Amino acid sequence: MSLLQLEGVTKSFGAIHALQGIDLTISEGEAVGLMGDNGAGKSTLMRIIAGNFLPTAGKIRINGSEVHFNKPVDARNNGIEIVYQDLALCNNLTAAANVFLGREIRKKFGPISYLDHKAMFEKAAELFRELKSETRPRDLVKQMSGGQRQAVAIARTRLSDPKLVLMDEPTAAISVRQVAEVLNLIHRLKDSGHAVILVSHRMPDVFEVCDRVSVLRRGTKVADKQISETSPEEVTGLITGAIENA
Amino acid sequence: MTDTTQKSHAEIDESITSRQEMSGLQAALKTQPFWVFIALIAIGVVMSFISDVFLTERNFFNITRNFAFFGIMALGMSAVICTAGIDLSVGSLMGLAGIVTGLVMQAGYGIGFGFIACMGAAAIVGLINGILIAYVRMAPFVVTLGMLAMARSIAMVISNNKMIYDFGPDQELFEWIGGESVFGVPNPVWVLMILTVVFWWVWRYSTWGRWVIAIGGNADAAKLAGIPVERVIVSVYVLCSCCAGLAAFLLVGWFGSVTNALGLTYELNVIAATVIGGANLMGGVVYAFGAPIGAALMELIRNSLLLAGIDALWQQFFVGLFLILAVLLEQIRNRGRS
Ligand SMILES: Nc1ncnc2c1ncn2[C@@H]1O[C@H](COP(=O)(O)OP(=O)(O)OP(=O)(O)O)[C@@H](O)[C@H]1O
Ligand SMILES: [Mg+2]
Numbered sequence: 262m263s264l265l266q267l268e269g270v271t272k273s274f275g276a277i278h279a280l281q282g283i284d285l286t287i288s289e290g291e292a293v294g295l296m297g298d299n300g301a302g303k304s305t306l307m308r309i310i311a312g313n314f315l316p317t318a319g320k321i322r323i324n325g326s327e328v329h330f331n332k333p334v335d336a337r338n339n340g341i342e343i344v345y346q347d348l349a350l351c352n353n354l355t356a357a358a359n360v361f362l363g364r365e366i367r368k369k370f371g372p373i374s375y376l377d378h379k380a381m382f383e384k385a386a387e388l389f390r391e392l393k394s395e396t397r398p399r400d401l402v403k404q405m406s407g408g409q410r411q412a413v414a415i416a417r418t419r420l421s422d423p424k425l426v427l428m429d430e431p432t433a434a435i436s437v438r439q440v441a442e443v444l445n446l447i448h449r450l451k452d453s454g455h456a457v458i459l460v461s462h463r464m465p466d467v468f469e470v471c472d473r474v475s476v477l478r479r480g481t482k483v484a485d486k487q488i489s490e491t492s493p494e495e496v497t498g499l500i501t502g503a504i505e506n507a
Numbered sequence: 508m509t510d511t512t513q514k515s516h517a518e519i520d521e522s523i524t525s526r527q528e529m530s531g532l533q534a535a536l537k538t539q540p541f542w543v544f545i546a547l548i549a550i551g552v553v554m555s556f557i558s559d560v561f562l563t564e565r566n567f568f569n570i571t572r573n574f575a576f577f578g579i580m581a582l583g584m585s586a587v588i589c590t591a592g593i594d595l596s597v598g599s600l601m602g603l604a605g606i607v608t609g610l611v612m613q614a615g616y617g618i619g620f621g622f623i624a625c626m627g628a629a630a631i632v633g634l635i636n637g638i639l640i641a642y643v644r645m646a647p648f649v650v651t652l653g654m655l656a657m658a659r660s661i662a663m664v665i666s667n668n669k670m671i672y673d674f675g676p677d678q679e680l681f682e683w684i685g686g687e688s689v690f691g692v693p694n695p696v697w698v699l700m701i702l703t704v705v706f707w708w709v710w711r712y713s714t715w716g717r718w719v720i721a722i723g724g725n726a727d728a729a730k731l732a733g734i735p736v737e738r739v740i741v742s743v744y745v746l747c748s749c750c751a752g753l754a755a756f757l758l759v760g761w762f763g764s765v766t767n768a769l770g771l772t773y774e775l776n777v778i779a780a781t782v783i784g785g786a787n788l789m790g791g792v793v794y795a796f797g798a799p800i801g802a803a804l805m806e807l808i809r810n811s812l813l814l815a816g817i818d819a820l821w822q823q824f825f826v827g828l829f830l831i832l833a834v835l836l837e838q839i840r841n842r843g844r845s
Contacts, residue, residue: 351724
């Protein structure tokens with residue numbers, strides 16, 4: 262049984278049809294690359310899976326049973342973590358505070374519970390180390406580079422042990438060393454039975470870590486192929502529309 | 508990768524994570540309240556040469572008591588402003604809460620009920636503000652401007668436009684709380700000091716405080732992170748109103764009487780004090796110590812002009828001047844940083 266199963270997922274924003282009848286499945290330990298031109302609907306699909314909004318039509322199943330995510334926490338409670346394309350960080354807070362936002366580590370003193378800054382700084386530092394990112398947990402996000410911010414957003418997905426990790430262009434702004442670490446992370450996630458959906462415009466990344474690639478064009482899925490059965494040239498053709506579908 | 512490079516990586520990473528950006532003092536140097544505090548001291552030093560009365564215990568007693576009421580309200584206001592909101596209704600609310608307290612105590616219910624009624628009235632006003640802003644998504648400026656008019660009007664109606672000076676059986680205790688002192692420090696100042704420490708703790712150590720600051724920074728991100736943004740915003744407006752209610756309770760006790768004009772135009776002073784204390788109207792910034800320091804600066808200006816023999820008509824001019832200077836200072840420091 263597949264971990265996540267989308268059936269005819271459709272999303273309209275008024276007159277704009279962002280997604281039309283998307284079917285997609287993903288199993289444990291699998292990584293799917295989601296590709297498509299700007300505005301093809303990739304982020305919209307990710308946001309639906311992450312519970313940002315409900316689809317206009319269609320079904321989402323997790324381990325075979327239908328779910329309705331009314332808010333992001335519902336998706337998180339079902340084992341789905343996401344790195345948003347715009348990262349969704351609070352500039353005025355520290356890196357560690359952002360990593361733990363909404364899931365703060367607390368200590369108890371009698372009836373009073375309070376933020377355990379030390380534990381959060383240490384755990385955040387550990388996560389950044391794991392990502393080989395030179396991100397200081399105590400720095401304000403405001404003062405951080407694009408790559409450091411991305412590391413913060415990725416570190417957030419490491420707090421729980423999710424079944425499915427959605428990454429919306431996680432490697433868009435980072436250095437070669439960190440891209441390798443993110444790809445490494447995806448490999449490790451797969452090895453430990455996690456599923457990953459990777460949205461990326463970087464063909465080599467997708468071909469390195471993904472088992473399958475799905476292509477969206479103007480809101481419809483035009484291809485869903487095993488990596489071993491396709492080539493970067495074919496995928497490029499599918500994205501641009503030079504190849505109708507496959 | 509060889510063993511040595513791995514080790515050095517680990518070492519570098521270790522030094523990165525444990526490196527604290529700056530010491531506590533350096534951090535304080537970067538904050539607005541610190542510089543306003545320096546301004547406070549400077550004005551104080553100048554005044555001690557100009558006036559013999561300035562440094563007397565009596566004058567300090569008066570200054571601190573006078574700004575305590577504004578300081579208490581500014582603590583609540585800084586929470587609202589931290590969410591990029593504004594509450595214009597706090598002055599009118601003082602009138603309403605003061606009259607409600609007066610009516611309840613005049614009817615002989617005692618101070619306990621008087622206090623509950625005062626805070627209850629404040630909480631209801633804050634709840635209405637908060638719900639309209641958070642759930643109906645109306646602009647805070649408009650909602651609280653409307654409430655400014657409505658709360659004052661209700662205070663006029665229920666007071667029948669009469670002054671209340673009879674506070675029933677607990678009159679003496681009531682007047683003691685607002686008007687007397689313990690160990691030479693006026694009671695409202697004790698309240699301000701305790702609340703400032705409580706707020707400092709809340710902003711630094713409570714999850715709620717962390718969430719309020721996050722909402723001020725990026726409400727969408729806070730929402731995506733699972734923070735109950737609407738509920739937190741409502742609670743912020745209720746808190747701000749309760750601070751105003753508490754200030755009204757103390758102020759009426761000090762005056763020994765209340766009219767429905769209590770707190771008229773106070774919202775402007777409270778907002779000014781909050782902004783001078785380092786709050787940013789764009790949200791996301793809050794300092795517990797900013798509220799009392801901002802309120803203190805405003806009262807100090809008033810007091811200094813008085814003692815220096817300058818016409819009281821100049822008072823608002825200088826308050827306005829310092830407000831603009833404070834914001835200018837903040838902008839210059841921000842420009843220097845980025
Ligand atoms: N909240 C919204 N309201 C209205 N239209 C929207 C909204 N979100 C997305 N859209 C529209 O839906 C379409 C798909 O957008 P989406 O962000 O999913 O594209 P994308 O594939 O992620 O593109 P990119 O590669 O540039 O990130 C676009 O035409 C966009 O304008
Ligand atoms: Mg996108």
